Amino acid sequence: MIYAVWIPLLVPFLAAPAAGRLADALPPVRAVRLLVATSVGLALCGLLALALLVVPGATRFPAVSALGELVRPLSEAAPAVAVPLAAAALALLAGCAATVVRTVHGRRAEFHRAARTSGHADGELVVLHDSRPDAYALPGRTGTAGRIVVTTAMLRALDPAEREALLAHERAHLAGRHHLFTVAVELAALCHPALRSLRGPMAYALERCADEAAAPAVGDRRVVARAIGCAALAARAAGGSARPRPRAALAALAGPVPRRVAALLGRAAPRPRAGRAAAAALLACLVVSATAALDATSDLHSSIEVAQGEAPQR
Template sequence: MIYAVWVPLLVPFLVVPAARRLADALSPRRAARLLAATGAGLALCTVCALALLVVPGAGRLSAVAAAGEFVRPLAAAEPALAVPLSAAALALLLGCALAVTRAARRHWAQLHRGSGPEPGDGNELAVLRDARPDAYALPGRPGRSGRIVVTTGMLHALDPAERDALLAHERAHLTGRHHLYLVGAELSARCHPALRALRAPMGYALERCADEAAARAVGDRALAARAIGRAALAARTAGGTAPTRPAPALAAAAGPVPRRVAALLGRTAARPRIGRAAAATLIACLAVSGAAALDATHDLHSSIETAQGETP
């Protein structure tokens, strides 16, 4: 356990370079799913490792030793090292729990107080009378559908075909429940600092998913690319203050728009080998972290049985 327990805490630092290459080298949907699984899995392994580090030091306490029926001390580590290490791990574990709870509560509150008009009669589209060009998908609370919010300024900035492509993009965010992927990435980042690097590739992959859905909906990749580019240009060059979006909103004009437009137009070189290598790296990191956590758990269990006077 002494060595294996550290692997889940170190592996997340290795996924950062692979995650940055994944979104362009793999299909957007696969990239988003793999990034989500990697973030959640490594976060879980991190929490497991911290919990395992707490036990040896806690076992030195008389109350814990009595509750665990220990007849001898745990052999996992020396007291001078085990106790401070367990205290530090406990502090980090409690910090993770508090950060995750706060982030989840904040997202829940934001869903409930999301600004913008409520659609009526089952209409998913809400139009704001605002000259500033903007459009975004606002996810709904559990049990309620979300809505697409677009300003009159954005409608005036695009022609009818481009509006259809833009609305198809935002609709893809809602039907794909893309905000849940972003929430998962945010919660994972609260468990390990290295996992914060997954948020940007995740956001890009989700925008690419919606871009591809818009292109399929209108049947014209060039039209979808033009709509996204013109929407982003209109939003960024409009005078006055920028529109204020609700925090859970996903907007077509967000992220690296030129990179997304180039991908839609086929101007980015296909790199299947890099994609496979990046995906293999993430899967390997997840497997190694999980195996190390299981190995550390088995070792700790054996140490506990030995401390209880049983034959492991």
């Protein structure tokens, strides 16, 4: 356990470079699935590693030792090392838990406020009278459809075909429940600082998913590419910033627009080898982290049996 327990805390730093290459090198749906699995898996392994670090130091206290029926110290490390290490790990766990709970509560409150604001509109489309071009998908509550929010300035900036492409893009976000993937990666990032770098590739991959879903819906990839480009140019020309969006919203203008347009037009060179290499690297990180966490858990269990005066089972 001495060495294995640290591996899940270090592996996320190795996953970040591979994640940056994944979104362009793999089909977007596969990239999204792999990024979500990697983020959540590495976060859970890291939290388990912190919990394992708490136990040896905690058993140095008589009350905890008696509760575990220990007849000898669980850790060979001196109390001056084991106890502060356990306290630091416990503080990190408590901080992660508090941050996650606070974030979830804040997002729910923000989402309900946004739902009340647009709840008076009929149908899926909410048109806001605003001089700044903007458009985004606002997910609905469980069991209800979401809303597509678009400003009057954005509608004026696009021709009818481009408007339909923009709406198809946002419908794809709602149909795919893409906000759930975003929330999963963001919560994972709260549990380990290195996982924050996966939020950018995840946002880009989700936009690519919506772009690819919108293309067959309107029947022309060039129209979707033109709609995204014109919408981005209109927003940039307007200057300033649009009214604040709910953080759960998924906007058509998110991510690097030139890369998205190039992918739609087929101008981005395919990189299957890079995609396979990046996917293999992320899967390797996940497997190594999970294996190390399980190995550390098994070692801790054996140590507890020894400390209880029992022979560890093999």
